[in-house]
Amino acid sequence: MDGPRPVRSRVRPTPRGSAGVLLTNVAWWLLAIVCAAVVLRVADFMPSILLGTPHGGRRFARLADLERAAGRTMPVPAYYPSSIEWPPGDQRLYPPASAAFWCRHRTQGAVWLVVATAPAGAGAVASQVLPPASELQRGDGEVRGQPAIVARLRDADGAVWQQVSWTGARGVVLLRYRGTLDELMRMAASMSE
Amino acid sequence: MVAYAGQAILHATIAALVVEALMRAWRVQDPGERLALRWVVLLSPLATAGFVVLAPGRATDAFSLQWALFAGMHWNELPVGGVGVAAAATALLALLGGVLYLRDALPFLTDRVGRQTPEAVLPDAAPAVARVRARLARVDAAARPSPSVIVLDRPTPVFLCAGVDRPAIIVSTGALDRLSDAELDAATVHELAHLERRDPVMGWCLMAVRTFQCFNPAIQILGRQAVQELERRADLAVVRKGGAGALASAISRLARDPESHSDLVQAAEPASLSERFHSRAHQHAVDDRCARILEEEVPVEMPWRKLRIALAATAVTLILYLVV
Numbered sequence: 001m002d003g004p005r006p007v008r009s010r011v012r013p014t015p016r017g018s019a020g021v022l023l024t025n026v027a028w029w030l031l032a033i034v035c036a037a038v039v040l041r042v043a044d045f046m047p048s049i050l051l052g053t054p055h056g057g058r059r060f061a062r063l064a065d066l067e068r069a070a071g072r073t074m075p076v077p078a079y080y081p082s083s084i085e086w087p088p089g090d091q092r093l094y095p096p097a098s099a100a101f102w103c104r105h106r107t108q109g110a111v112w113l114v115v116a117t118a119p120a121g122a123g124a125v126a127s128q129v130l131p132p133a134s135e136l137q138r139g140d141g142e143v144r145g146q147p148a149i150v151a152r153l154r155d156a157d158g159a160v161w162q163q164v165s166w167t168g169a170r171g172v173v174l175l176r177y178r179g180t181l182d183e184l185m186r187m188a189a190s191m192s193e
Numbered sequence: 194m195v196a197y198a199g200q201a202i203l204h205a206t207i208a209a210l211v212v213e214a215l216m217r218a219w220r221v222q223d224p225g226e227r228l229a230l231r232w233v234v235l236l237s238p239l240a241t242a243g244f245v246v247l248a249p250g251r252a253t254d255a256f257s258l259q260w261a262l263f264a265g266m267h268w269n270e271l272p273v274g275g276v277g278v279a280a281a282a283t284a285l286l287a288l289l290g291g292v293l294y295l296r297d298a299l300p301f302l303t304d305r306v307g308r309q310t311p312e313a314v315l316p317d318a319a320p321a322v323a324r325v326r327a328r329l330a331r332v333d334a335a336a337r338p339s340p341s342v343i344v345l346d347r348p349t350p351v352f353l354c355a356g357v358d359r360p361a362i363i364v365s366t367g368a369l370d371r372l373s374d375a376e377l378d379a380a381t382v383h384e385l386a387h388l389e390r391r392d393p394v395m396g397w398c399l400m401a402v403r404t405f406q407c408f409n410p411a412i413q414i415l416g417r418q419a420v421q422e423l424e425r426r427a428d429l430a431v432v433r434k435g436g437a438g439a440l441a442s443a444i445s446r447l448a449r450d451p452e453s454h455s456d457l458v459q460a461a462e463p464a465s466l467s468e469r470f471h472s473r474a475h476q477h478a479v480d481d482r483c484a485r486i487l488e489e490e491v492p493v494e495m496p497w498r499k500l501r502i503a504l505a506a507t508a509v510t511l512i513l514y515l516v517v
Contacts, residue, residue: 018496025497028218029504036211036512040263047270047278056258059270095254 054128057094063101066091070099074117075173079190081183082106084113098126105178110159113187114176120167125174132156133176143188150181164188196252197245198408199283200517201238202290203265205411207516208237208509215505222492224426226501231419233506235402235412240513251517262515286410293413294403301400313346321369328377329362332434333385340388344369350447352455354384357394368455371446379431379439380447380457386430387456392423424459428482432489441483448479 048055060066067073070093080086088101089111100116116125133153141150141164148166153176155161162184165174173191177184212234221227250256257264269277315322322344333339340360345351351365362384372380387393399416406412431440448458458479495501 021495022497022500025219025501025504029215029508032211032214032218033508033512035214036207036508037262037515040207040512040516044261044263044267047267051270053270056254056264056267057270058266095258 053092054094057092057128060091060093063088063091066093066099066101069093070097070117072097072099072117072170074099074101074115075170075191076115077175077187077191079186081113081179081187092129094126094128097122098129100125100129100174102131110178112178114174116174116176117170118172118174120171122172125165125172130174130176133161136160141185143185148188150185152181195283197241198287199265199279200245201241201406202283202286202409202411203516204237204241204513205234205406205409205415207512208234209411209415211509211512212505215501215508219495219501221495221501222490223494223498224422224429226494226498228419228422228426229498229502230505231415231422233502233509234415235399235419237509237513238402238406238409238412240510244514248514251514257517260515261517262512264517266517287408290406290408290410290413293410294407297413297417298400298404298407315344315346315366319344321364321366324369325362325364325377325381328374328381329385332378332382340385349452350450350455351453352380352384352447352457354387354456355393356388357391357397360388360393362388365454367450368447371450372443373439375436375439376443376446379436380443382431382434382436383427383440383457386427387423389430390423390426392427395423396420420459424456424482427456428486429489429491432486433491437486437489441486444479444483444486448476 045055048057051059053059058069060069063074083106085104085106088103090102091100092102093099096119098116098118100114102111103113103115104110105112111131114130116129118125133155135151135153137152139150141148143164143166146166146168148164151163151165153161153163159178161176161178162181163174163176164184165172166188167173173188175184175188175191177187212230215221216227216230221230244251251261257266265279266277268279268282271278273281322342325342325344329339329342340354340356340362343361343363345363345365347365348367349365350368350371351363352368354360354362362381368380369377399419403413403416428440431437444457447453447455459482
């Protein structure tokens, strides 16, 4: 190695002018950000797609876990039909603070009762914690002297549900039941808030 | 702390992928620029810590639902073995990070801390020292004072540079016996290039970051890649002086001894995980490095280098802020 040698053949030529490099660099930069955002967003939705749950919603194995995450105790009806399983089979939470537990029928196996709550400020329980259903009929009612909304719904399987919701001292309470309206109102009236 | 660890691993992985994509798209060949871009990733755990302290609102459900591009907690909804996927992945990756860290740190610490007896150093008047000094005076044209030369009386090849305050080139008699004058010149130019750029300091900084993120596999891999960039930058200094053939030959000779202790015999690219356990793979990787040196083209420094680094840092910061 006797001093510096020419390296002409080893030097890469400049591919384009300075402005061209700048434009290309910025274009690639924007594309990289957009691609990263799209990939991350798709990856974020994957768990909810795989589980068939609403995006951002959380599920818990036990009622105590739901109550810990929601930061409040879930109301439980004192009158509880013996045909419905206890403890609940599914607990769901959706930001900011809608929470629900789903109970199944002992013999039928299908979800039969849903108890959901939301803080008073939320206005209503988020639909993401409830089984999908379309409203057939709606009317005014009363639960323990407080105004309530009573509705009849049909779920995706065609089953008819009864629903009552009202705003109590600790927030919005919603009961959705696949039995008779009579039993639903008895459960609502027996709930400890 | 566990939450931070999970997020730091996730952030470093995403940052590494984004920066790698940008380097490929921008066709960045210059090892100095590639090193700077890799530092953007290596420093991403600091951004993660900054977000945790300065933007606690990112940890809320509302942020993860309305603003976040990706929320790791959503993957915890998928159970695997009684825990969420995100928690299980964090635990496994942290274990991998620890293994990768210890794999490099243990020899490093054993070498420095566990050394019981002082090395036999040849006196200045020894012919071997005079030979190295003569080659150094021949190839070192820098204005700064020449580094000191330490020649170890050891049959195994040693050829490296060290020293933060007092730079030195450390060579063993075993290395000198194996190298011709041209190869010695090439190896010396390589080590001088390290000292010129204060790479020993960079090496300590990299080890500090890797220690701080000892659980983070992305940082461990990035740390190794950064070392490869340092080596390639020093290789290019030799290629610029027309010593590619001599350097490749020197590397090849030194790598023949499995006990060889030199940055010159580091592989060009990290081999795959399974291959790492086989010495043949290492030899193969060293051969690759030699082949690359022989075919190496001196990359032209592209304009807007600082802008590209700033753009990469901005992209990483923006994306990581929206990943919780």
